[in-house]
Amino acid sequence: MKEIMYTPLTAKTVVDYVRQSPVAGQIFNSDEALTVVDLSDGGNVNLIFRVHSSSNTDRSVLVKQALPYARRYPDGSMPLERAKIEHDVLQLEEKYCPGLTPKVYGYDGVMHVNLMEDLNKHLNMRIGLSRGIIYPKFGQDTGRFLARTLFYTSDLFLPSHEKKQMVTRFMNPVLCKVTEHLFFNEPCKPHPNNRWTTPQLDPVVSTIYNNLTLQGEMLVMKEKFMTKAQALVHGDFHTGSVLLNSEDTRFIDPEFAFYGPIAFDVGSMLGNLIIGYAAQEAYQPDAAVRASYRTWILETVSEIWSTFEREFRQLWLEDGDKEEWSSAYFMDRYLDELFTDALGYAAAEIFRRTIGMAWVDDFVNIEDPDMRASAERVALDIAQVWLLKRREVKSIEQAIQLIK
Ligand SMILES: Nc1ncnc2c1ncn2[C@@H]1O[C@H](COP(=O)(O)OP(=O)(O)OP(=O)(O)O)[C@@H](O)[C@H]1O
Ligand SMILES: [Mg+2]
Structure with a gap:
């Protein structure tokens, strides 16, 4: 069996990544065309993509992936595990104060990706x-x-x-x-x-x-x-x-x-x-x-x-x-x-x-x-x-x- 390794996603690879993820079936119709928007420039640190149905932007997911460094300051290393911290804290925040954080759909501990609610009306x-x-x-x-x-x-x-x-x-x-x-x-x-x-x-x-x-x-x-x-x-x-x-x-x-x-x-x-x-x-x-x-x-x-x-x-x-x-x-x-x-x-x-x-x-x-x-x-x-x-x-x- 092919071992899955950490690899940074790109605007090209993220669609397949999302399609193969366990949450795809809950958000998208099977085989519908998906469009990617690269939002990484909105922050300094991680890769961020919006993946939405090409026919209905309301069906969408936000993909946030940690890099082993801060994207805008690549000289210093940053632990990939921060994505797990982000995931766990978002869940705790939702538990103690419901409705004020994006819903987290899933965390991938190999790719250090969080899939979460896309707040595209905010x-x-x-x-x-x-x-x-x-x-x-x-x-x-x-x-x-x-x-x-x-x-x-x-x-x-x-x-x-x-x-x-x-x-x-x-x-x-x-x-x-x-x-x-x-x-x-x-x-x-x-x-x-x-x-x-x-x-x-x-x-x-x-x-x-x-x-x-x-x-x-x-x-x-x-x-x-x-x-x-x-x-x-x-x-x-x-x-x-x-x-x-x-x-x-x-x-x-x-x-x-x-x-x-x-x-x-x-x-x-x-x-x-x-x-x-x-x-x-x-x-x-x-x-x-x-x-x-x-x-x-x-x-x-x-x-x-x-x-x-x-x-x-x-x-x-x-x-x-x-x-x-x-x-x-x-x-x-x-x-x-x-x-x-x-x-x-x-x-x-x-x-x-x-x-x-x-x-x-x-x-x-x-x-x-x-x-x-x-x-x-x-x-x-x-x-x-x-x-x-x-x-x-x-x-x-x-x-x-x-x-x-
Ligand atoms: N759940 C979301 N829904 C919609 N847009 C989002 C979501 N999360 C992040 N974004 C977009 O990406 C931008 C950067 O997000 P975020 O701050 O999480 O990234 P970051 O890499 O941690 O950057 P930094 O730490 O420098 O702020 C946000 O300002 C927003 O435009
Ligand atoms: Mg940040």
Whole structure:
């Protein structure tokens, strides 16, 4: 019998691959013509194909295959097993918070492929933000998703031995190491990977490079990232990991998942909304339209935190292990620390997206460098204030006041 080996799929081979997969019969009629769309350029890391019926695009499947390196940065190796982590985490997220992730149809452990629901009526949220689209359900969906997926994988719910097994199951050391460097070490001090809009941002970058307190605070955040195995975090929870429309929100791409601080996911999303807020500088030339869209973004920041906090507290009271964790005092301290840390992680996310190597389309797509720098400057100012003042900030409203 011919041994099946791992081989990267191509737009030519993926059709046969899908036809031979166990899910083909559930989606397609036998022998119907299939069309391939290569979506790999929509991300940086993996191969991604949409395969749909040539006569009806509603019959489709999304094929995501890990490569042994990151597609856009082929120099460093990346473990193929991240596809299995993505599969398992999508299933757990569906279990704890149904309806907010793509359905996974199957995982192929030889080819390191996930076959999943093709969300072809959804838009990537980064694009949505740059078009000024309001998503009325996004804030609540995000707060609820964070509360449920993080609470149910934490020590507050899981028996201690079960949680420890989960920690070892989701170690993900190589992808964690990427984050440890890209988020926390590189952006705020001179590093060959760093790049920024120059010369416009030179003064602010120089201020950051000379601020030893700021650099030390980044290490405070890094150390917590590495040691606080609090819950199964998504690990790459930004607006580019959201596909949505006005009725439906889905969170994709948990390949960076591991046991880390809850605040990392919460803060990453808040930081990305601040990036979307800052980028409106270029996308909305009309001051009144810009102000009104920015108001919606900040209301959404507030709604994410307040929904998260309310639901997390409720889950704790209803489903938490009462013998182990019943204390109103401790619950308040837990959420206080989480909030403070979320502001720190939001800042780290902004630094890596403006000075570090992980640039984002929100800013990259602003062609005029003066305009881009002025938008990035808005985000960098907020990041510095949130990181350095976070211990004094007592509520999300106060954090937002610091922006205005
Ligand atoms: N289930 C899906 N349905 C429809 N489109 C999808 C789906 N999953 C991914 N895509 C498309 O592919 C793009 C990249 O997806 P994803 O973020 O999972 O890839 P990636 O290789 O992990 O990239 P990165 O980690 O750099 O974001 C998405 O923005 C979206 O356009
Ligand atoms: Mg990814």
